[in-house]
Amino acid sequence: MSDFIRKGWCPDAWRPMMAGDGLLVRVKPRLGRLTRDQAAGLANAAATHGNGLIDMTRRANLQLRGVSESGWRVLLDRLLAMDLVDAGADHEKRRNILVSPTWRLGDDSHRIADDLLARLDDLPAALPGKVGFVIDAGAAPLLHDQPGDFRIERSDAGDLMLRADGRSTGCAVALGGEADALIALAHWFVASGGAAAGRMARHDAPLPGWAEGALHAAAAILPWGRGTSYGLPFGRIDAALLARLAKALPQCSGLRTTPWRILLLEAPVAMQDDGLLTDPADPLLRVDACPGQPACAQASVETRDLARRLAPHMAGRLHVSGCAKSCASAAPAAVTLTGRHGRYDLALDARAGSPPLRAALDRAAVLSHFGAA
Structure with missing residues (x-):
């Protein structure tokens, strides 16, 4: 092997x-x-x-x-x-930092991310490989709904806050002390048995007093600008x-x-291509679909051609997963199709692998169910 x-x-x-x-x-x-x-x-x-x-x-x-x-x-x-x-391979493994994509040189998001990147060696060695950090310190928060275990966010009052994923509120953090707070929370996570849970959102140990707070993160927005933004199907x-x-x-x-x-x-580029989505309302932007069969050995069904056929018929989010691993999205979707033994299980308002409303559907039956045949 x-x-x-x-x-x-x-x-x-x-x-x-x-x-x-x-x-x-x-x-x-x-x-x-x-x-x-x-x-x-x-x-x-x-x-x-x-x-x-x-x-x-x-x-x-x-x-x-x-x-x-x-x-x-x-x-x-x-x-x-x-x-x-x-x-270094160990350094690369630890570099799991999601930064607000609209950061500007020298702003809080850029400053904090740079501080954390410079201190990757200070993170605990036993931190699970899938654990990550979110830096969302811009004036207009973007990443509130994106997964990340240890987070610096802009609060609804405009202050910077530290929040552990899975907790609805966080605590104020001193300017310049954000990397210290993130690293300290990561060490607490490991010391309190978080590695067994795997992710912060699944770790139910009470937070240390210094990491508790009542601040709420500001509402997230989705950036889109004509000529400078392109969706990828x-x-x-x-x-x-x-x-x-x-x-x-x-x-x-x-x-x-x-x-x-x-x-x-970062600069306007006008380009037309079938591989670029220019309309923020394009239904393909509401679709998650893993590569599926045959690109993935774990998948038992084709995913993306079916998702493309179904997308115009969906009012909410669609997730087509080749298996129950849910690699394309861990979040619930309005309609979820999960591959199992070469057929599709259909679930509503659910994650991949959830108990199905209808089970073992073939492709034709799926298309017919949504009027896409």
Whole structure:
């Protein structure tokens, strides 16, 4: 069995994971930003060493697909040279930081994220690999509904606050002490048995007194601007399209990745392509669908073609999952289809793998149920 076949953890560039179409190599752009040259280099690397397909994840990371085992090390060296991967595998594993994608140079989000990046070695060694940090300190909060275990957010009163995921309120944090507070909360999490729970939201130990508070985070908004924002169907972009976007950007500009599978460009770029969504009301932006069969060995059903057929018929959010692992989204959706033994289980207002309203539907039955046949 290949050393790359593992389950129950998140891959990165140092530890890729074998999928149905080859190795999955995850790149975590610092501050969720690619310079123009990094975007162009990443596109070339994806086409040269993979199958040219790049997926954006719910943590604003990018996954290169179809990489061969023999070509992985060459790809890793290229990513290191582009400063898209940390030189140490342990450092890279800890660098799970989701930052408000509209940060500006020197603002609170940028400052706090930089402080935390400089102190990754201060995090506890026993912190589970899927645990992450959220820095959402802009004037207009964006990430309230995005998963992340230890969070710095803007409160509804305009102050900075520390909040543990799964808790509805947080406490005020001193200016300049945000990284200290995040690191201290991570150490408390490990010391109080949080590693067994795996995630902060599942850890029911009472918070230490210093981390408790009654502040509420401000309401989140979704950024979208004509000419500078493009949605990616199912979060996927191919290397050729990414290369075209990079070429169209000014030399000193770049692009931002987001957890909503929307690319934010730092300069206006007018481009028409079937792989870019320009309408904020496009039904595909309300759809989550994993790669499915045959790209994923865990999936027993095709997902994305079916999701594309169903999207115009949905009033709420649709989630089509190739199996019960729920990789595309952990949140409940208005309509959820879960693959099981080559057929689809249908559930409403549920997560993937929930008890179905209707079970073992074939593709035709699913399409007929929603009037999409």
